[in-house]
Amino acid sequence: MNPVRKPAIAGSFYPGEANVLAREVDELLATAATDAPAPKACIVPHAGHVYSGQLAAMVYARLRNATTPITRVVLLGPSHQIAFRGIATSNAPAFQTPLGEVPVDHAAIKEIERLEGVGAREAAHATEHSVEVHLPFLQRCLKNFQLVPLVVGDATPAQVADVLEVLWGGPETLVVVSSDLSHFHDYDTARTQDARTSQRITGLATDISGEEACGCHPINGLTTFARRRGIGLSEVDTCNSGDTAGDRVRVVGYGAYVMTDDQAGSLGTAEKQQLLYVARGAIHHKLTSRDDYNINLDHFPEVFKVDRAAFVTLNLGGTLRGCIGSLSAHRALAADVAHNAQAAAFNDSRFKPLTLAELRSVEIHVSVLSPPAPISVDSHSALLRELRPGIDGLIFEERGMRATYLPSVWEQLPDADTFVSQLRQKAGLPASGWDESTRVYRYTTDEFA
Numbered sequence: 001m002n003p004v005r006k007p008a009i010a011g012s013f014y015p016g017e018a019n020v021l022a023r024e025v026d027e028l029l030a031t032a033a034t035d036a037p038a039p040k041a042c043i044v045p046h047a048g049h050v051y052s053g054q055l056a057a058m059v060y061a062r063l064r065n066a067t068t069p070i071t072r073v074v075l076l077g078p079s080h081q082i083a084f085r086g087i088a089t090s091n092a093p094a095f096q097t098p099l100g101e102v103p104v105d106h107a108a109i110k111e112i113e114r115l116e117g118v119g120a121r122e123a124a125h126a127t128e129h130s131v132e133v134h135l136p137f138l139q140r141c142l143k144n145f146q147l148v149p150l151v152v153g154d155a156t157p158a159q160v161a162d163v164l165e166v167l168w169g170g171p172e173t174l175v176v177v178s179s180d181l182s183h184f185h186d187y188d189t190a191r192t193q194d195a196r197t198s199q200r201i202t203g204l205a206t207d208i209s210g211e212e213a214c215g216c217h218p219i220n221g222l223t224t225f226a227r228r229r230g231i232g233l234s235e236v237d238t239c240n241s242g243d244t245a246g247d248r249v250r251v252v253g254y255g256a257y258v259m260t261d262d263q264a265g266s267l268g269t270a271e272k273q274q275l276l277y278v279a280r281g282a283i284h285h286k287l288t289s290r291d292d293y294n295i296n297l298d299h300f301p302e303v304f305k306v307d308r309a310a311f312v313t314l315n316l317g318g319t320l321r322g323c324i325g326s327l328s329a330h331r332a333l334a335a336d337v338a339h340n341a342q343a344a345a346f347n348d349s350r351f352k353p354l355t356l357a358e359l360r361s362v363e364i365h366v367s368v369l370s371p372p373a374p375i376s377v378d379s380h381s382a383l384l385r386e387l388r389p390g391i392d393g394l395i396f397e398e399r400g401m402r403a404t405y406l407p408s409v410w411e412q413l414p415d416a417d418t419f420v421s422q423l424r425q426k427a428g429l430p431a432s433g434w435d436e437s438t439r440v441y442r443y444t445t446d447e448f449a
Contacts, residue, residue, distance in 0.1 A: 001093070002091040004096050005092040005095045008128070015049075022099060022136075022140065025136050025137055028053050028057035029061045032054065032058045034061050036062050036065065036258075037260055038065050040171070040259055040260055041175035041177070042177070045178075045179065045180050045181075046133045047180055049136075052180070055238075057137065060138070061141075063138075070145060071142075072145060072146050072167075072174070073138055074148040074163075074175045076152050076160065077177075077215065078217060079153045080129065082124055084121060084124060084153040086153055087112075087117055087150050087160065088150065088151040088153065089113060089120050089148075090121075090125045095135060102146070105148050109148060111166050112167060115159070115374075116159060124153065125149060131151060135147075148167060154217065155217050156221075157217075161224040168225075177222050179215020180214050181238070181240075181253030184250045184251070185250070186251070187242040190251045194240065194255065197212040197253075201233060201255065204223040204226050206220045208220055227306060231259055232259065233258070240252060271304070275337050276448070278334055279337050279340075279364050282338035283345045284359060286342050286346060297334060305333070307331060307333070308332075309326040310366060311326070311445075312364065312365070314363070315362065315365065322344035322348040324348055325367065327395060327404060367406055367446070368445060368446045370444045373443065374439065380420070383440055384417060389410050391410075392442040394441070395442075399435060402427055405426070407445050
């Protein structure tokens with residue numbers, strides 16, 4: 001049996017006595033009381049409570065407004081004590097503070113330990129403050145929750161984003177990224193640099209440096225994930241130790257940011273209609289002009305400028321007339337829709353190029369994809385149990401072969417076994433079977449016509 005992870009900074013970063021700690025945290029939360037919605041994810045500073053506690057409370061006070069109980073917290077903090085590559089999990093059954101023990105979600109940890117660079121490393125957690133310092137706030141704001149404690153070493157943005165893909169979940173899951181901003185500049189220099197860094201964070205920069213934020217690796221992972229999903233980050237506030245409990249000669253900067261789930265790639269009716277116009281306009285341009293079609297993103301709302309993946313499907317008289325799309329986000333949503341509309345009309349090898357006469361009658365469907373998430377299964381039967389008919393789009397990869405079915409295909413193939421078997425055949429594989437190289441991913445779509 002692995003030991004409980006004992007508090008390493010009680011009595012230094014925060015009070016070591018339970019009643020004093022509870023009172024201090026409750027007072028900070030009361031001062032920061034707000035009716036702002038609970039975040040889905042946030043970036044919160046990790047200095048001692050006397051330095052950054054009030055700013056942290058401005059985020060954590062929002063958790064009390066959650067409409068659905070938060071039962072899992074994925075907490076990612078940078079490593080200050082040891083250098084290593086990847087992301088460190090823990091085998092401890094619980095993390096302890098003077099307020100009690102927080103159980104660790106080992107089922108979630110098992111899922112992400114399948115990913116590259118993720119594995120148990122107890123030394124990374126033993127004396128690390130970037131995770132522990134947040135626990136008293138979470139304990140006072142949430143009733144019963146499990147913790148996924150992750151110390152992030154020299155990990156790539158994609159590695160962190162892939163972890164978030166697996167653990168993102170629904171409103172029951174909160175993601176906390178732990179980071180301070182600049183370190184040991186004079187007060188005015190810090191304010192200038194931190195303001196610039198804050199703009200980069202809310203602009204979803206994925207190359208934040210260690211000089212800008214000590215939690216640069218988990219931050220870059222979160223912003224990479226946000227770009228994939230079309231989610232925004234908003235600044236709550238910034239300050240530094242010179243504003244709270246320190247001198248102004250050598251200060252540490254702090255920033256707090258939130259991400260709410262209603263931002264997650266949502267498209268309104270007008271935006272969906274505009275994307276359909278983009279698709280039809282791109283096809284019309286190809287039919288009527290010899291010039292290349294260049295889309296000007298300045299003419300579109302911000303949600304169209306975020307990298308997203310989309311499929312465009314053409315139907316004529318109730319029959320498929322072309323379908324081409326992207327499985328991973330690699331360009332702005334509006335550009336992806338325009339490109340795939342032209343490809344569906346003129347480059348789908350199953351059909352002749354669309355004519356101008358057909359364009360007048362063709363029905364255009366656009367499907368905007370969520371980022372594909374791996375399904376951790378090791379057999380055909382296990383995959384069938386995991387699938388959600390009518391909801392999941394599926395990507396199947398095996399021995400270098402790859403194919404996908406959109407969720408709309410469930411309308412023609414409502415049986416999970418048939419759905420998977422025919423998808424395997426589409427990829428050029430036998431209808432049944434499983435291989436060591438088999439990888440499956442699921443995604444959902446926002447489809448409209």
